[in-house]
Amino acid sequence: GSGDSAWPVATVTRCLLPSPAAQQEGDLRIREVYERLMKMEAELRAVEEMRAELAHVRMDIQQLGAARQELMGQIQGYTQDLARSAVELQQVAAVKAETQELRHETQHLRSSIELEKKGYAESYEQGQEMQKKLVSVASEVEKLRAEVANAEKRSRVAVSAGNQGYAGSYGNPNANYAANPYNVGYSMNQVNATDSGSQYGAGGAHSSWGAYDMQRAPGRR
Numbered sequence: 001g002s003g004d005s006a007w008p009v010a011t012v013t014r015c016l017l018p019s020p021a022a023q024q025e026g027d028l029r030i031r032e033v034y035e036r037l038m039k040m041e042a043e044l045r046a047v048e049e050m051r052a053e054l055a056h057v058r059m060d061i062q063q064l065g066a067a068r069q070e071l072m073g074q075i076q077g078y079t080q081d082l083a084r085s086a087v088e089l090q091q092v093a094a095v096k097a098e099t100q101e102l103r104h105e106t107q108h109l110r111s112s113i114e115l116e117k118k119g120y121a122e123s124y125e126q127g128q129e130m131q132k133k134l135v136s137v138a139s140e141v142e143k144l145r146a147e148v149a150n151a152e153k154r155s156r157v158a159v160s161a162g163n164q165g166y167a168g169s170y171g172n173p174n175a176n177y178a179a180n181p182y183n184v185g186y187s188m189n190q191v192n193a194t195d196s197g198s199q200y201g202a203g204g205a206h207s208s209w210g211a212y213d214m215q216r217a218p219g220r221r
């Protein structure tokens with residue numbers, strides 16, 4: 001009975017033990033599963049690396065966005081500066097043109113002032129010469145007045161002497177003519193000549209003085 005009970009145990013054991021083919025197939029399956037696990041682990045590591053890289057890229061994108069905003073602000077500031085510079089350049093050009101115009105006007109005024117100075121100097125010199133001439137004319141007039149006064153004195157003396165001679169001749173004509181027959185005639189001729197000269201001299205002097213007064217009249221005005 002014991003032999004019969006042992007046989008089935010051995011048979012069962014043999015049946016439970018895998019065959020070489022089955023064991024080889026199981027090993028192949030285990031190896032495939034292991035390789036799949038290793039591949040999945042590698043893929044997981046790659047995914048984690050990609051996630052980290054993606055996070056880094058996102059951070060870089062944020063930083064680049066902030067830098068872009070900053071650059072846009074700087075560009076806007078530069079644009080405003082350029083606009084102000086353009087306006088300032090236009091103002092500078094206008095100021096430069098105005099300065100050039102003022103410079104031309106200043107030169108024109110200087111030229112006008114120089115011409116006026118020159119004309120004033122010439123007028124002053126002419127005035128000095130005119131004054132000298134007027135002084136000379138006044139001196140000549142004074143001389144003529146003195147000559148006229150002397151001529152009038154001589155004329156009055158001659159007329160007085162002629163009247164006295166005429167009175168003596170009228171009282172005793174024979175004695176007068178006997179002494180100097182040409183005395184009365186000479187005296188009368190001298191009186192007439194002196195009187196004529198006195199009248200001519202006085203007239204000439206007064207005419208000259210009147211002409212001098214006419215020349216000085218505009219100056220006194």
